[in-house]
Amino acid sequence: MKLQEYRSKEILARHGVPLMAGETATTPEEARAATERIGGPVVVKAQVLVGGRGKAGGVKLAPNPTEAAERAREIIGLDIKGTTVKTVLVAPAAEIAHEYYLGLILDRAARAITVIASAEGGIEIEETAKTNPDAILRLPLHPLIGLQEHEVRRIGFFLGIAAGLRKDFAIIMRGLYATFVESDADLAEINPLVVTDDGRLLALDAKIVLDDSALPRHPDLEEMRDVNEEEPSEIAAREAGISFIKLDGSIGCMVNGAGLAMTTMDLVKLAGGDPANFLDIGGGAKADRVAAAFKIILDDPNVKAILINIFGGITRGDEVARGIVEARSHLTRDVPMVVRIVGTNAEEAKPILAEASLITADSLDDAAAKAVTAAGGAA
C-alpha cells in the first residue's frame, strides 16, 4: 500500500526525522489559513500517489496566503494521470543548497534491507541508475543485526555530508531505518533530502510503500489508506477478500490462483482480445466469492464477455458449475460467459453449464478464443 507524502512525513517525523511538515488543505481557504500559520513563502503540493506531479502542474510556489489560496484553487480538482487531486500539502518553502536521495528497499535479490543513496537527489533514482550508476551507493544491511553506526558513517561520507551536519545525518538515517522496520515497509525514501541555504538538513519529500502482508498488524497504518485513489471496484473486491485489478479491456476474467489468472489474461491477449481485469477468487471457488466476483466484473460497463477459468484440483467441478449458475441467476446485467472447469467431476460440470446456456471449453486456449468471439471479435 502506497502512502501519501503527508502521511509518509507523519511517520518519519515520529521517528525523529526533521522535515518540512506543513499542513494539508482541501480548499483554497484552508490553504490560505495554513499559509498564514506557517508565516512565509510556501509550496503547495498535490497529494497524489502517481509520480510526475511536478511536471503535471501539481507543485507550485506561493509567497503569501492570497497566492497560496490561488495556487490551491488551480491544483485542487486537477487531473494528474487519471487521479483528481482532492488534497494539497502546504509546506514552508526552502532555499535549497543541495539535494540528495536516501532510500531503503526490501531487496529481493540480496534478501536484505538495502540502503540506496545518491548525491544526485530530486530526480527519480531509476533515472540516476541509468544515466550515472556510479553516483549510487547500494548497501545491503545485515538482516539480523540491522543498521550499524559504521554504515551510517559510510553513507554520510559517500554523500559528502558536511562535517557540521553529520550528526543530523545520522539521526535522519537511523530514523528512516526505524520507519522502515517498524512500519513493515517495502520502500521508504526521502527524495530529496536537502541542505537549505541556512545550513539545515531536512526531508523535503518522502514516500513510503507498505508490505500488504504486514498490514493486519498495523491497524494505525491501514487507516492511512487513501481510498480516493483506488478504483471503487478494487475497494469492493478487497472487502470481499478477492484479489482484483481493473484494466481497460472488454473481457472480464474470473480465475482461481494468481499465476493462472495472469496466464488467462495473457491468453486473452494472445487470442486477439483485451482483458478487463485481473481477478483471483482464491481456493475452492466458493459460491459467495463467485457471486461477489460477478458483481465486481459486471460493474465495469466495458465488459462484453466473461471468461471463467477454474482449475479445481481437489474441488469438485460440478459443485463449482452449480455455484456459477446459481450466482448468475441473480445478476442484474448479463453478458456471454465462457466457462472452463478442470478437475474432479469436470465432465459432470458440462451438462450443468450447457443447460444454463453457458459456453464451455476444454482447454484454456479454446476458452480464450471463445471469449474473444463472444465479446465481439478481436480488438
Place this chain on the structure above:
Amino acid sequence: MSILVNAETRLLVQGITGREGAFHSTAMLEYGTDIVAGVTPGKGGQSALDGRVPVFDTVAEAVAQTGANASCIFVPAAFAPDAILEAADGGLALVICITEGVPALDMLRVYHVLRAKGVRLIGPNCPGLTSVGEAKVGIIPGNIHARGPVGLVSRSGTLTYEVVQAMTDAGLGQTTTVGIGGDPIIGTSFVDVLDMFNQDDATEAIVMIGEIGGEEEEKAAAFCAREVRKPMAAFIAGRTAPPGRRMGHAGAIISGGAGTAESKRLALDEAGIRVADSPSHIPQLLRDAGVR
C-alpha cells in the same frame, strides 16, 4: 528417483488439526505420504485424521518420538514465521511452508536463520511439492501427476497444476513438481531447484514456470546456460500485467521497469531455453527438444 521428498520422507504436519491442515493431510495420506506426526500446541496426546496420526505439543517432542525428518506448515500467517523457526530448531532438515501472507521482514530474518542452520525451506505461499508415486507434501492435487522423466519448478499454484495436467495428458510424466512460492522472500529459489534437478539422474528434462517480478528467472537463465545440459522449456506469466501493481502474489510486481515478462523471456531465449506462449504448448516444446 526424485528430489527433496521420497518414500523415505517421514512427514510432520504443523497445524494438522486446523481445517486446511486436516483436509490436505488426509489427501497426503491417501497419496501414500508417510505422515508420522502432527503438532498443535495444547493438543499433545490427542490424535488426528481419525486416529491415524499422533499429535504433539512441540516439534522437538514429535521428532524425538517419531523420527520425523520433514515438516509441512499450515498455520495462519501471523504464526508461520515462528512455526518455521520451531521446525528448524527441532532438527528437521526440510521445511515446507504453505501459508500465504507472511510479512516480508519476518521472512528476511527466518530466511537467514535457516540458511545458517543449513535447513532447506520451501515457500512460504507455495503449493508444496510432489515426488510422483513416492510422496506428496502440500496441496498439489495428486491425481494430475504421472510418473515420468520431467522435473517441474514453478512460482505458482494452480498454474503449476495446469502445466502438470497438460504434460500428463500428453504422456509426459514427472519426477518431482515443486512450487517454490509467490512471495518476494522465499526459502528456495529457481536456481536451487534447477541445480537439484540437474544432478538427479531420473530427471531427463526440466520445465520452469516463472512470472513477473524480481530477477530470479534471469538468474536461473544464466545458471542454466552455464550448468544445465538437460532439455528445458519455460513459461512466464504476466505479459499483460500493468507495471506497479501486485498481481495477487506479493512477489508479482513490475517495479521501476524491472521484473517484466519480456525481460525474463529474453534472458531465457538467450540461454537457449524455449518459452511457450501458452501452458498447453509446453509438451510440444519438450517433444521438440527430444524428450520421450
